[in-house]
Amino acid sequence: MHVAIAGNIGAGKTTLTKLLAKHYHWDSHFETVDDNPYLDDFYGEMERWSFNLQVYFLNSRFDQILKIQKSGKNIIQDRTIYEDAKIFAPNLHAMGLLTNRDYKNYNSLFDLMENLVTPPDLLIYLRADIKTLVGQIHKRGRAYENSISIDYLSRLNERYEAWASKYDKGKLLIIDVDEIDFVENPEDLGKIIDRVDAQIHGLF
Numbered sequence: 001m002h003v004a005i006a007g008n009i010g011a012g013k014t015t016l017t018k019l020l021a022k023h024y025h026w027d028s029h030f031e032t033v034d035d036n037p038y039l040d041d042f043y044g045e046m047e048r049w050s051f052n053l054q055v056y057f058l059n060s061r062f063d064q065i066l067k068i069q070k071s072g073k074n075i076i077q078d079r080t081i082y083e084d085a086k087i088f089a090p091n092l093h094a095m096g097l098l099t100n101r102d103y104k105n106y107n108s109l110f111d112l113m114e115n116l117v118t119p120p121d122l123l124i125y126l127r128a129d130i131k132t133l134v135g136q137i138h139k140r141g142r143a144y145e146n147s148i149s150i151d152y153l154s155r156l157n158e159r160y161e162a163w164a165s166k167y168d169k170g171k172l173l174i175i176d177v178d179e180i181d182f183v184e185n186p187e188d189l190g191k192i193i194d195r196v197d198a199q200i201h202g203l204f
Contacts, residue, residue, distance in 0.1 A: 001026075001200065002068055002118070004077040006164075007126030008156050009148065010136035012177055016126065016192070017078040019182065023193060029068060030078045032060050043148065050092045051102040057084045058109060065117045081117065082169070085110040087159040095155070119169035122199050127161075128177045130154060173199050 003026070005013045014030060021028035038056050042049040061081040068075050089106050092098040098106070128136075133153050137145050164174060173195060180188040 001074045002120045003122045004080045004120035005124045010133040011126040011128045026074045026076045046097045050098045062113045122171045
C-alpha cells in the first residue's frame with residue numbers, strides 16, 4: 001500500500017509522515033531537502049534556478065516512486081510527483097520565473113514519467129492557511145526559507161485547492177490543520193488516525 005501526504009510549504013507533511021509511519025509501522029520516504037543542491041540558489045535567485053530545481057525534484061520523485069513500486073512494502077511518502085508538475089512548476093511559469101521553453105520541456109518530462117508510475121492508494125492533503133504556514137516555516141528555521149514571500153505561499157495555496165478539488169487518481173483525505181496540533185495533542189493525532197483507518201480499510 002502506498003500513502004502519500006501533500007500540502008504547501010510548512011503544512012506539516014514531514015512531521016505527519018513520521019507520526020503515521022511510526023503508528024502503522026510503515027516505511028517512510030521523505031523529500032530530499034538537505035541534500036538538494038539547488039534550494040539555496042533558488043530562493044536567492046528564483047528566475048535563474050527555477051528549471052534546475054524543478055527538474056531535480058521531478059527526477060528525485062520519479063526515482064522514489066519507482067523504488068516504492070518495486071519494494072512491495074507499505075509505504076508513506078512525503079509529497080508527491082503530482083505537486084511538482086501541477087502546482088510548483090505552473091506557479092513558477094505563471095510568475096514569469098520559468099520560461100515557456102523550459103516549462104514545455106518540463107511538462108514533456110513529467111508526461112513521460114507519469115505513464116510509468118502508479119498513483120498512491122490514498123492521498124492525504126494537509127490544508128493550511130497562510131498564518132499557519134508562516135508560523136511553521138519560522139519555527140523550523142531553515143535559512144533558505146527566510147525569503148519565501150506571503151504572495152508566493154498564497155499562490156501555491158490557491159493551486160493546491162484547485163488541484164485537490166479535481167484530484168481523481170485515487171482516494172483523497174483532506175485534513176484542515178489550522179485548528180489542530182497533531183504534534184502536541186495526542187487526541188488530534190488520534191482523530192487523524194481514525195480518518196486514515198476509515199480510508200485504508202476500504203483499500204483491501
